[in-house]
Amino acid sequence: MDTPYWQGVPVITFALGTWQIKRWKWKLDLIEKLKQRTSAEPIDLPSDLDELKDKEYYRMKVKGKFLYEKEFLIGPRSLIINGEAISEKGGGVFSRKTSSGYYVITPFKLEDRDLVIMINRGWIPKCNRSTYKMGNKITDFIEVIGIIRGTEKRPPFIPNNVSTKGVWHYRDLDAMAKIAEAEPVYIELLAEYDTPQGPIGGQTKVALRNEHFSYIITWYSLFACTSYMWFRQFVQKLPLI
Incomplete structure (x- = not known):
């Protein structure tokens, strides 16, 4: 048998x-x-930027001013509330349609160093894609705290970025830094740094x-x-x- x-x-x-x-x-x-x-308590930007490779998800404090003329969008991305994507939570007060949008990435000139980094100011709905630059702007030097993030590999089935056309689907820090004339340093603002009629901050997914x-x-x-x-x-x- x-x-x-x-x-x-x-x-x-x-x-x-x-x-x-x-x-x-x-x-x-x-x-x-x-x-x-x-x-954890926010850290300062180290003098050696290579140290940031081991600091992903730490909070970092920086002071400077936004360079709005060079900002750009990454997306489409889901809105994140309290560390969790709205689409994964079933929508709540947001429908799946309105929870789709873009992250606003704005270069940030530091006050105490001749250095420009990139800051994810937050999320905007897809319908605001053509008008987001008309929102309120902070022109003075400001101290902000954000979550340090590293570069991102292209996810499966996601198109390639087309930097020459300003099309960004995923976070390629080296390529983004060249366009923004900045260092490949990127933080995501905490939710308390929302600006009136501006992007919704706190776009760091931490709920695994x-x-x-x-x-x-x-x-x-x-x-x-x-x-x-x-x-x-x-x-x-x-x-x-």
Whole structure:
């Protein structure tokens, strides 16, 4: 009698369940790390910008003035409220249509250094794409706090950026810096820096989905079922049905 094709399934499902335990612990550690970094005291911009490579999600404090004439948009992007994308929360008071829009990226000239960085001032709805530059502007030097973010690889199925036409779908800091005549340093303003009739700040996603525990239950349940079937057929020599 041929060996049933499923006899290796108990081993496979047990291995997958064990792997999901490791992934679950990794995700819990990542969530805790993000929580600690985004709630820590703001740091100052280091003199060596390479130090920022290990500082993603930390809060950073800078003082300077916005260069509105060089700002541009990234999108389309979902509106983020309290660290979670509106489209993932089901919309709330925002429909899926109105929660689609763009991030406003504005170069920021530092007061104490001959340096320009880039700041994500926040989110605007798609309908404001052609009029966002008409909003209120802060022309004086201002101190702001934002979340440090690194560059972003092109997500699957997302078109390439076309910098020459001002089309930005994802965060390519080096390419953005060339267009903005800035350093590849990028922060996302906290929500308290909203301006009247301006972009909605706080566009840092920190709410991570963690479904690994349910995967653990699924794989170990399959392991238990198939192990019983294996024991019944090969040890007890009983038919499966």
